[in-house]
Amino acid sequence: MGVQYYSSEDAGAPVLSGQAGALTALLDxxxxxxxxxxxxxxxxxxxxxxxxxxxxSTDPDASGALLRVQDTGTTVAMLRGFLTMSDIDTGTFSFPTSAQAASGLYAHKSNSATSDSRAWYLVGDERAFLLATNAYSSYWSVHFFGDVIGYSPTDAAAAILLADTSNSATGYAGFDAGGMTTGSPRSRWARGIDEMTESPLLGCSVISANNQSIGYGGYCCEYPNVVDGSIGVAPIILREVVSGGAILRGQLPGIFQPLHNHGLEFGALIPGNGDLTGRNLVVVLNGASSSAIGNVIVDVTGPWR
Incomplete structure (x- = not known):
């Protein structure tokens, strides 16, 4: 099927709201x-x-990891990954584990338990997808599930889940260079590269002036690049955090770090250049638009792999 881009602005798009079942209806x-x-x-x-x-995923090359979504609540849904499942409540190699997060991780839907619609974007391919939700005013949350691009061809569990540990209406999930290495369970691998460790911590390696957030600002240049009017992006490298260090294990498919200060308009479609020539890129906010905590750049044309 290739990369697909969905939005709450599409004709016939499902409505995301603070109602039970709204997120599962969207994902369905x-x-x-x-x-x-x-x-x-x-x-x-x-x-x-x-x-x-x-x-x-039904792709024959996929890891087979499953995303369990419990959408019985109102303003948030609960997420947990599994490498295998035998029924809706039973599985092996959960990520995060129950010890790491008793109820799972939070996906933000709305700040109120009403049928009022909330804006959202979803971009993905046959093996992974990113979901951004505008649950509260200017706050956006970024959630990700699925297979990344593993550096080892024998890495059969290179799947991750990124969501949030907070159910706060102004909380947000996202690709955070500091928070992804502090022991927070919000970003997890399905299984360790050793094939035994359950739900190891996921870290990211990015170009960062303050070690806080991708796209936070203080980077190399303004957008667009004054030399040729282009956008500069870098891959987001993923680490498995281990005792005493970390392993460079893979990178995000189709999702990049902008190499620019703020000035990228959220939701804007930007033509790619260099290796991304011929592709459309969309700017996805990670955090509060009022302070522009961060952005990621997502390839909505593909392929991602």
């Missing part, structure tokens, strides 16, 4: 069923229940 539409003129990503619902889903 985007990754399984499609809507309007938009084809689905080609995933499947492996197990289901009332406002419960376990989503899995």
């Amino acid at each position: 539409a985007c990754v399984v069923d499609g809507y309007g003129s938009k084809p689905a990503l080609g995933w499947e619902i492996a197990f289901t229940g009332t406002d419960l889903r376990a989503y899995r």
Whole structure:
């Protein structure tokens, strides 16, 4: 199916709100069923229940990791990954583990338990997707699930889950260079590269002036580049945090760090250049737009791999 880009602005798009089942309805539409003129990503619902889903890629090259979504609440849903599952409530190699996060990680839907709609974007391919939600005013949350680009061809569990540890309406998930290495369970690998460690911590390596957040500012240049009017981006390298250090294990597919100070308009489509010539890039905010905590650049044309 390739890379697909979905938005709350699409005709026939599902509505995200502070109601039970709103997030599973959105994910059903985007990754399984499609809507309007938009084809689905080609995933499947492996197990289901009332406002419960376990989503899995059907790509033959995928890790087979499943995303369990418990959308029985209102303003947030709970997420947990599994390498295998036998029913909607049972699985192996959970990420995060119950010890790391008793109920799982939070996906932000809305700041109020109402049917009022909230803006959202979802970009993905057959093996992974990013979901950005505007749950509260200017605050955006970025969530990611699926297979990354592993550096080892034998890494059969190069799948990650990124969400939030807070149910605060002004909390946000995102690719944070500091928070992803402090022991927070919000970013986890499905399994260690040793094939035994459960839910090891995921870290990212980025170009950062303050070691806080991708796209935070203080980088090399203004946008656009005055020499040729282009945008500069860098891959987001992923680490597995181990005792006494870290392992460079892979990188995010189709998601990049901007090499610019603030000035990138959220939601703007930007033509790619260099290795990304011929592709469209979208700016996705990570945090509060009032302070422009960070941005990531997402390739919405693909392929990602």
